Amino acid sequence: MPTAEKTLDEILTLAAAHFKVPREKLSPDDDFFKTLGIDSLQALDLLTKLENHFRVELPDYELQGVTDFRTLAGKIQIRL
């Protein structure tokens, strides 16, 4: 099982690649809606990509109110 830090780092890298944003511009506590300039449907798109990468399924309700990478990483980490 990867460490929480590694999971978080992978999420940041995947998000940067998916939305074509320089990786160094993303920080764990960033609001990904603001930093990536995305809407809720694009966030769901990212989520699907992350689920496929980590091979987990996150129910929609688990993500209600989640806006930063660190919290998102925590939700994924407990399912790994």
Next chain:
Amino acid sequence: MLDLRQYTCLAAALRDALDRFSKEVCLVEAERDREKLRLTYSDFKEVALPLARALEDADFDPNDRAAIIMTNQSKWLISAYAIFFCGGVLVPLDYKLTAAEHLQLLAHSKAKILVVEYHLWRAIMADPGFQNIGTKIVLVTEAPLGTDLAGAFRWEDFKRKGAPDFVMRQKDDVACIVYSSGTGGRPKGCVLTHENYLEQCRSLTAWYPFWPGVRYLSILPTNHAIDFMVGFIGPFVCGACVVHLRTLRPEFVRDAFVRYPNDSEESGARPACQVRRASVVEAGPAEFDDRCKSVTDSSTPQHQAQPYAAA
């Protein structure tokens, strides 16, 4: 469809629909690409009436109020029917509100009963205002066995044998109290009568008729006035089918449109356990544009449509 002019309340119309279309499928529920549930009108009745009886036995009386806080799913509609069957007033609350807001609206509406999904109940229990909750009976859906629900009951266990007494309501009796979102100030409870809904339903079905075999994909929250009518009352009084997806990820919503049932030769899946193509959906303009784009954009990797697994 039923002739709604002959009814004085929603429960009476729904009750007749359950009998008239008994063999038709009324609800399909899918979790991503896995079908979880399929109910005929007859099945729906079999699930709803024991709940109505349990509500009656719990002293839920005509005109008492019952709130529902749930995402779009079969238990929302089943609970609503049971509440109407007992002559109750339904208070559909927005599941996207915060726990504190839920508690405020529960207090304001004076709901005697609350039907709520487990994850939402967890949030409500964790709110500081939970200690003052005045709701007498709480039914929690999908709660893991053995979980401490702080005195609430598991929805799945809350049923009683024996036929419940049907409570007929009149046209000007209150059917629902629907709270506005509060974008223009404080949320306001809009009091709607059975006549309001019956007339609205007649108008809807005159313009957009449903019939047995039509499948309606329910996306807007069911507490929302539109989905309540277009994704529940309208299809039901016409014998149509409502499809609930437990996720609103674009790729799965898209699949619900394009997916046709495969015949039973594949993996032995029974045709009766496959989601058939959704025919009707309601959505806001931006959402609709996005869904269309995701279907037509050839650069979007196409999610591989597979037959829904048997429930």
